[in-house]
Amino acid sequence: MKNLISFFLKAGEVKRLKQRGLVLRGIKDPATVGGHSFREALMAWVLGKIGGVGLDENRLIKLTLSHDLVAGYAGDITPYEPLIWEHNEKNLKKIFVKWIRLSQQEKEHFYRIQREREQKALQELGSLLPNPLRAEIKALWKEYKEGTSREGRFIQQLDMLENFLQSIEYWRVDKKFPIESWWQQMKELINDPLLVSLLSQIDNVLYKSMLSAQKKTPGK
Numbered sequence: 001m002k003n004l005i006s007f008f009l010k011a012g013e014v015k016r017l018k019q020r021g022l023v024l025r026g027i028k029d030p031a032t033v034g035g036h037s038f039r040e041a042l043m044a045w046v047l048g049k050i051g052g053v054g055l056d057e058n059r060l061i062k063l064t065l066s067h068d069l070v071a072g073y074a075g076d077i078t079p080y081e082p083l084i085w086e087h088n089e090k091n092l093k094k095i096f097v098k099w100i101r102l103s104q105q106e107k108e109h110f111y112r113i114q115r116e117r118e119q120k121a122l123q124e125l126g127s128l129l130p131n132p133l134r135a136e137i138k139a140l141w142k143e144y145k146e147g148t149s150r151e152g153r154f155i156q157q158l159d160m161l162e163n164f165l166q167s168i169e170y171w172r173v174d175k176k177f178p179i180e181s182w183w184q185q186m187k188e189l190i191n192d193p194l195l196v197s198l199l200s201q202i203d204n205v206l207y208k209s210m211l212s213a214q215k216k217t218p219g220k
Contacts, residue, residue, distance in 0.1 A: 019036060060155060071118060
């Protein structure tokens with residue numbers, strides 16, 4: 001039981017870890033990895049249940065919790081890291097305006113660092129769990145990272161889509177928030193039919209409708 005208590009305490013760190021991409025964009029009160037994980041798990045459950053696409057919603061929730069637990073404990077890391085390493089702090093905001101285009105070498109470098117950190121976190125967190133649970137979380141993490149199942153690939157994309165939904169919330173409050181990079185990422189990387197449909201609705205309901213309302217406002 002002592003090890004389980006230690007595990008739960010370490011898992012709690014994810015609740016307090018601010019999402020790095022939002023911190024770097026200068027958000028004053030950025031969402032946490034834990035908050036992101038909660039809504040992603042909720043979305044996975046609901047979409048898996050009502051989507052009628054044959055997804056295992058229980059597995060979707062486990063995939064979400066396990067991969068965010070590991071990523072959060074390892075330290076949040078964004079795909080922009082290779083560019084961040086090359087810029088000073090004053091120029092950081094400029095790199096978030098558009099979706100990044102990395103060379104193959106830059107991608108391999110980024111993913112190697114990310115994988116090493118997460119594998120270390122897997123080992124540290126797993127050591128506090130009974131063998132069956134340790135093996136299950138490790139298998140779920142690998143399933144997500146490699147996209148070896150339909151559920152794993154679905155959560156890969158849902159992970160991005162939840163972040164996009166969060167960005168829309170910030171943009172609705174502050175129109176200077178750099179939303180375009182997220183739009184480009186979604187249009188290029190989301191291909192699951194259910195999520196493509198949801199993305200289209202987010203576009204129409206949350207983005208285009210607000211732009212239309214702004215144009216109709218007197219003085220605009």
